[in-house]
Amino acid sequence: xxxxxxxxxxxxxxxxxxxxxxxxxxxxxxxxxxxxxxxxxxxxxxxxxxxxxxxxxxxxxxxxxxxxxxxxxxxxxxxxxxxxxxxxxxxxxxxxxxxxxxxxxxxxxxxxxxxxxxxxxxxxxxxxxxxxxxxxxxxxxxxxxxxxxxxxxxxxxxxxxxxxxxxxxxxxxxxxxxxxxxxxxxxxxxxxxxxxxxxxxxxxxxxxxxxxxxxxxxxxxxxxxxxxxxxxxxxxxxxxxxxxxxxxxxxxxxxxxxxxxxxxxxxxxxxxxxxxxxxxxxxxxxxxxxxxxxxxxxxxxxxxxxxxxxxxxxxxxxxxxxxxxxxxxxxxxxxxxxxxxxxxxxxxxxxxxxxxxxxxxxxxxxxxxxxxxxxxxxxxxxxxxxxxxxxxxxxxxxxxxxxxxxxxxxxxxxxxxxxxxxxxxxxxxxxxxxxxxxxxxxxxxxxxxxxxxxxxxxxxxxxxxxxxxxxxxxxxxxxxxxxxxxxxxxxxxxxxxxxxxxxxxxxxxxxxxxxxxxxxxxxxxxxxxxxxxxxxxxxxxxxxxxxxxx
Ligand code: NA7
Numbered sequence: 106x107x108x109x110x111x112x113x114x115x116x117x118x119x120x121x122x123x124x125x126x127x128x129x130x131x132x133x134x135x136x137x138x139x140x141x142x143x144x145x146x147x148x149x150x151x152x153x154x155x156x157x158x159x160x161x162x163x164x165x166x167x168x169x170x171x172x173x174x175x176x177x178x179x180x181x182x183x184x185x186x187x188x189x190x191x192x193x194x195x196x197x198x199x200x201x202x203x204x205x206x207x208x209x210x211x212x213x214x215x216x217x218x219x220x221x222x223x224x225x226x227x228x229x230x231x232x233x234x235x236x237x238x239x240x241x242x243x244x245x246x247x248x249x250x251x252x253x254x255x256x257x258x259x260x261x262x263x264x265x266x267x268x269x270x271x272x273x274x275x276x277x278x279x280x281x282x283x284x285x286x287x288x289x290x291x292x293x294x295x296x297x298x299x300x301x302x303x304x305x306x307x308x309x310x311x312x313x314x315x316x317x318x319x320x321x322x323x324x325x326x327x328x329x330x331x332x333x334x335x336x337x338x339x340x341x342x343x344x345x346x347x348x349x350x351x352x353x354x355x356x357x358x359x360x361x362x363x364x365x366x367x368x369x370x371x372x373x374x375x376x377x378x379x380x381x382x383x384x385x386x387x388x389x390x391x392x393x394x395x396x397x398x399x400x401x402x403x404x405x406x407x408x409x410x411x412x413x414x415x416x417x418x419x420x421x422x423x424x425x426x427x428x429x430x431x432x433x434x435x436x437x438x439x440x441x442x443x444x445x446x447x448x449x450x451x452x453x454x455x456x457x458x459x460x461x462x463x464x465x466x467x468x469x470x471x472x473x474x475x476x477x478x479x480x481x482x483x484x485x486x487x488x489x490x491x492x493x494x495x496x497x498x499x500x501x502x503x504x505x506x507x508x509x510x511x512x513x514x515x516x517x518x519x520x521x522x523x524x525x526x527x528x529x530x531x532x533x534x535x536x537x538x539x540x541x542x543x544x545x546x547x548x549x550x551x552x553x554x555x556x557x558x559x560x561x562x563x564x565x566x567x568x569x570x571x572x573x574x575x576x577x578x579x580x581x582x583x584x585x586x587x588x589x590x591x592x593x594x595x596x597x598x599x600x601x602x603x604x605x606x607x608x609x610x611x612x613x614x615x616x617x618x619x620x621x622x623x624x625x626x627x628x629x630x631x632x633x634x635x636x637x638x639x640x641x642x643x644x645x646x647x648x649x650x651x652x653x654x655x
Contacts (some may be wrong), residue, residue, distance in 0.1 A: 128156020258506030296498035329396025359560035377413030447610025515540035528625030532586030590650030
């Protein structure tokens with residue numbers, strides 16, 4: 106860092122609000138705060154906006170929610186003018202969109218890039234938050250907003266010998282900006298979650314030989330991606346307000362409707378038992394053909410009734426067996442250890458078909474575990490696989506990872522890491538008792554990763570802006586949840602989760618992928634509509650469950 110750059114650092118500078126993160130949540134929050142006339146500073150670790158879409162540049166990376174739903178609704182001009190090219194946008198297109206939003210609303214001037222926030226501490230005497238960055242910034246603000254994302258801390262697996270590997274080593278979520286040419290290479294991929302399932306078919310086309318090292322198979326449904334037809338889009342956009350209403354209030358998690366005429370998605374039945382085998386088969390075929398994660402919405406109780414869930418899982422296993430020609434490979438790809446959908450369902454383009462290629466092979470780590478990574482490959486219990494390139498698609502320390510790697514301290518110097526030692530505790534996923542004027546956008550305890558993130562981000566930001574405006578109007582300095590309200594909300598989140606099959610998934614929703622992480626189901630599973638009603642009611646009742654001080 107040269108001297109000019111050093112002078113740009115914020116030292117003891119005061120703002121009304123500091124926002125951590127310039128992904129979609131941070132961008133929209135900054136825009137709305139400006140509307141309130143507040144002075145905000147954003148710190149962002151990347152060198153550009155986009156958050157998860159800035160970092161995750163692996164081949165085939167794209168959104169698993171539809172573009173026309175996974176986009177901002179706050180500006181009618183933006184939503185009408187921006188043109189998505191595919192049903193599911195690619196990472197480069199979503200990043201261009203984030204950049205466009207930043208430029209269109211002139212947001213960059215309040216963002217400091219390449220600043221990694223390491224600490225945020227509340228001082229009771231001054232009633233200010235002090236935020237510090239790894240690069241030496243130190244700034245104060247009345248309000249601190251965490252827009253740090255749910256999947257922003259990559260998990261590097263603890264495999265012996267990983268550092269000895271002499272070939273090219275890449276992590277899906279920290280992909281080189283210049284891209285990677287796999288031509289003629291022997292490539293290994295560790296992991297078969299959403300990232301790997303998107304990357305594998307693309308790498309397979311280029312690589313000389315691709316070996317997939319699979320520990321746990323996942324359920325994947327076809328995306329049925331396509332270029333968007335401009336006429337179809339024009340008609341869809343003519344009804345954009347009603348579509349947005351469906352996304353916000355409809356059943357489910359805000360992924361919305363697909364038809365030109367807006368109507369909330371209607372499942373074929375409340376429960377699988379209402380349907381004959383043939384009717385269920387037909388409903389599942391229809392949803393399979395439509396494509397995407399909405400497959401689970403074919404019957405209302407697919408994620409709460411074990412028998413319905415089993416019928417869904419059987420259907421997908423049948424599809425896998427019908428697609429993959431080698432019966433042994435097909436069996437290895439059939440998930441059997443978790444109810445379908447309780448680990449995030451993957452959405453793919455040609456994933457299972459890829460295993461029919463001559464240059465692709467699958468290593469079932471359940472049968473032959475990895476012993477170590479060597480200088481030139483992977484040694485399993487029965488063979489050595491020589492590799493030029495190794496790709497780690499091993500996931501994230503989800504939802505709490507980004508918050509807990511900062512030193513966040515509230516009243517009395519209480520560390521968030523200490524408060525959350527047994528799992529995250531938050532009121533509505535918005536605020537944390539003992540941490541006044543700290544807001545978490547899509548925090549644990551809100552629908553977050555179960556939902557369409559753009560729907561949830563806008564809802565959280567709008568709610569927080571109303572709350573901040575209320576404080577400004579009423580001359581209130583501090584807001585924080587009542588401990589009782591927080592306890593009751595945590596109980597409620599658990600109760601809702603326990604009414605579903607999610608806790609049986611052993612997923613990153615539960616923290617099960619990170620050694621030593623408490624196993625708590627973190628997102629709120631009742632759906633974005635129900636959650637929005639709760640948040641609105643809390644606000645209407647004078648921010649019930651929050652305490653303010655003048
Ligand atoms: P995921 O869904 O957490 O997948 C990670 C994968 O990596 C999963 O298949 C893991 O197998 C595997 N993994 C992790 N550690 C190891 C080791 N040590 N050995 C072998 N295999 C391992 O992460 P993704 O990035 O794919 O997706 C995350 C979300 O990002 C996704 O849902 C979208 O919302 C975007 P395991 O299941 O633990 O046996």
